[in-house]
Amino acid sequence: MHLNYIVALMLKEFLAVLRDKRSRFVLIAPPVVQLLVFSFAATYDLNHVPVAIYDEDRGGEARALIARLEGSPTFEIVVKISHQDEIAALIDNREVLMVLHIGQNFSTELQRGERAPLQVILDGRNSNTAMVAMNYLHTVLLDYNRSWLSAQGQNSPKVSLQTRAWYNENLQSRWFIVPGIMGLLILVVALLVTALSVAREREAGTFDQLLVTPLRPAEILIGKAIPGIIIGGLEATLILVLMVVLFDIPLRGDLGALYLGIVLFLLSAVGMGLMISAIAVTQQQAILGAFLFLVPAVILSGFSTPIANMPEPVQWLTYLDPLRYFLVVVRGVMLEGDSYALLMHQYWPMVIIGVGSLVMAGWLFRRRMY
Amino acid sequence: MNASARMRVWGMIRKESLQILRDPSSISIAFVMPVVLLFLFGYGVSLDAKDIAVGIVIEQPDTASDALAGAFERSAFFRPQRFESIQMARQALDEHRIDGVVWLRSDFSTRLFSGNEAPIGVIVNGVDSNQANITKRYIEGAWLAWLDHYAGIRGQSILMPVELESRVWFNAALSSRLFLVPGLIAIIMTLIGSLLTAMVVAREWERGTMEALMATPLRMTEMLAGKLIPYFVLGMGGMLLSVALAVWQFDVPLRGSFWLLMVSSALFMLVALAIGLLISVVSKNQFVAGQVAIIATFLPAFILSGFLFDINSMPEVIQWLTHLIPARYFVAILQTLFLAGDVWPVVLSNMGALLLMLVFFAVLVWHKTGKGLE
């Protein structure tokens, strides 16, 4: 193995990617823009949920309850209605997410010490939003009950839940999503740099020219892999700085553990990219291959939906997904303050995927001539 | 359109169709990809937590604490595990073996019976905030059930004067699959539409056939029509397949009319194809076209379409940006047609937006394909 050959190849790869204005632009601008846009966009937290109130009671208790809702930043009362039949149109047309129906006898029942039902009608088309909104409503109601009871001089229940959320004290979904976006974006960048590289050289004939030189497949492989890792690493650093500075996401763990994760993840991403590239005969096939890897890799990584919710056979599939491991590393280090020991089980699968795919790619270099 | 123009378009359609048939990769984009992705997504993407691993720490087991623990153990949502000490439970939380801890301190029963405050400690792993919220809510639910039961035994009056009675329309069980699968169809169609066409014009430039086409009396609009129509048919085939899978495999109800679904899908398909063509026409080489297709299609549609993340909760500026994502309109149409029915105001306004986008992209494509080699 000659270090000089590898250095020469790396330089060439860098030049090939960075000399062209368009390709330089494609590698740098979109990840930064997408980080900003996606980070603000991707949140499960709700605010300004449009709510309609159908208050048949109009008593003081009902008004107090409505006032509580109005005081919450989560809800925004957009309309008050006075007829049952108005509800359907509001929900159907997505003008409101939920309608609160306070029945005629709400105040009376409450004063009598009976249970007073509060009816809520939700648009279930986005089940998650409906569920989250209902959770918020529950919290508001719990508060209301407690203060109503104490105002009546009654004892509120003695047994209370004292809930604390570790690592993400205010349960901001941004803290969960944004580190995930980092994984997504560097995966895309690594694939962009590598997935087309061999197919492109094959179509241009330069791959033959490389193969008649004294370079070994392993050297070609390393020369092609390292630029992807370096470019991905630089982008990861940029994204990391933006995350900490702009989105105030804490960096609680060991930076070294995070970078070890980044390098190993990039190794596996670049390996997959080169393997796709080595299998593909044309650039079109390489693009297809990149998509067919990228899309499931994102879905199965636990980026947006927990792996634990998946059926067992699908969970097995996720073990092949390098992003799955990296997301645990990046979230673990940033939010939970994990260090090397706790992340061991995330590191080694990425090494296996990376080395395995690179070996496969190298083997395909010489086998797949046509 | 006169006879010779019809003949030219027909010639292009036949040529393009033959090329599709000869190249298995186009067919597999249209028919294999939707199946694979729908299965993966349909089964893989779920926000419904079940079997949440919860650690229960009872420092001093007795009847009162056992009853509370029993409330958790009976709940369908939990997979409880008992721990002897809070340290062990914390350890398990750190190692991601459990997602939450319910902690009854040693003096829980004493305090409970003496009428003092008897706090129950709850710790959830907040990293995945959405799951953490759901876990918290389920723990609260189990706790309230226990409280109610406990109050009943002791003959106390009502603890929760105002009680929520919720009715969820369209998706009574709040099953996330019913909401995700229609949205998925939009994502998959975005991919199919733009992938199918992103490379086709670029390929003609690279192979030198564009020059030969241009030297015939073929007009640019005729060429674009000849390219769009076969891929449109192919894409609609993929769409039908996806709908069939959604309805029969994933039991998503189709409450709206099938024809309205087809019309709006056709409209969306055209927008997606037009975007693919635009990428293809502008980049003129497959390398750049491929890169742009990867960057500009999947991730924006995934995150900004409202398929997963609620658009109303995004910052104003971002909400603005989502209007540029055609999948946004299609997701709204699909979710409504599948789950709610023919809600005309929703369907029409979104179709109107799609139509505008179609005109916009069509004009752009047409403008960029001025005939000639410059």
Place this chain on the structure above:
Amino acid sequence: MANALTFATVSKRFRGDSHTIIALDGVTFSIQSGQVTGLIGPDGAGKTTLMRLAASLLRPDSGVIRVMGLDSDAQSLAVQSSVGYMPQRFGLYEDLSVWENLDLYADLQGLALDTRLVRYNELMQMTGLAPFTDRLAGKLSGGMKQKLGLACALLRSPALLLLDEPTVGVDPVSRRELWQIVYRQVEDQGMSVLLSTAYLNEAERCDKVILLHEGKLLGQGEPGEFSRTMQGRTFTVSTAGLSCRRLQTKLGYAPEVLDALVEGDAVRLVMASAQLPSAATLLPGQAGVSISPVEPRFEDAFVARLKRAPEGHQAALTMGLNVSVGQEHEVIRVHELVRRFGDFVAVNQVSFSVRRGEIFGLLGANGAGKSTTFRMLCGLLPASSGEVAVAGHDLSRAGPDARRHIGYMAQKFSLYGDLSVMQNLRFFSSVYGLRGMQQKQRLAWALATFELSPYRSANAADLPLGYKQRLAFAVALMHEPEILFLDEPTSGVDPLARREFWARTNALAEAGVTVLVTTHFMEEANYCDRLVIMAQGEVLAEGTPQDMKALARTDAQPDPSMEDAFIRLIEQHQNKANTA
């Protein structure tokens, strides 16, 4: 007679990233109806731009183009309805069959349905493609592709036929057939034809010739008019004591000599003035020199107008070339080599051997199996059976160091187009293990010898074709290999660049480098010491150029050209196949 096409002071510029390229500069000419006009010029002369302007694919920056009386700018669709245009790569869809390609272009050109079958059959008979109508265009040989491309352009019998380099990379038999088809169209239909070509011997088949150079019109007229200006300036020289190659090299530097070309056993000279040169001034000190005048050709006029005086770089080429020649006599040995792709046999039982310092040629049409043989020799493709030894190694199995012995120049330009000339040179020299002072010296050598200095920071993709070829040649030589593989090095390259190329190759061979070269230019076989002629994956004949010609010598043809020899061998082969 009416004019089929007129250009009036037409100019065309292309804006690049850093500079503007003037492709055509105030070109004025007209071509008459019912004639075949040849458009001749070196690479980068603006031939393709002119063709595209005539087909109304580009708009002129200034000037007026009229096609069949129509203004090309304002009536481009009408123009395109009356011209047939075949671009350089034929414009065929390789994944469609012959019939489907015809259908497509018939639809696009609005050929009426009821006349199609008749016209298709007519064209298929004429082009000899009738037995292959169901075959995919991608599976056709180069000559068949070219004829199919022509058939597609002829579907509706256009008034003006534009053919952009239709004969590049096509074997002589197919070329001959193409000319017959073209002339039949002219005679039967009164069609006008404009055809660009890099084969100068084809210029003589045209009625009229337009000579283009660096975007400017140099001359226009009948080919005979051009050659007449050369009357009395062309000679052949032969000696007893010198090999043709060495003789050519010597004559190339002699005073007053514009061009020296190996032809058969002698060297053909073009002189600067019409005066019989003396043996003493041409070859001082050489005995037994005979000089005799010959008839001038169009090519002579072309070369005389465009060739620059040699600047002595050929000597510099081998200067500092330090080839480590091994001791073995036989450098390349190929024995019963076979390569199958599925049930298709691309190379069938090929055997030959190459000695050190030889220029060895593989001659044949596209698809004859030359490139496949080459790829196996270079270790790019494993052989199905048989033996290959290059400097004693089978390169598909040997370690990387064995590849250090060879230099390789692929058929298609295959260097990094988005890297600069200098970056390409530096990269390839590094991967061959050159560094430090040695690398610096070789880089300087490459830039100087191949005159690449002005382009050192230009992207390789933006170079003119001739310079691309030089760069590829330089890359193959950076590590001073003892064996050089050149796959179709002169394909698509104009005659001047071809001359330069062969001068360099000769010099290398003189220095002891073994050169293996494939070509479909029959006359280039004269440069080889020995050669094999290949067709359909098989070797038809092996020997020296003289041996080959001897095979074709008959009473009717006492002095056959290499092209005649080739055609005769192919015919014999086909007869044998038919009788078998």
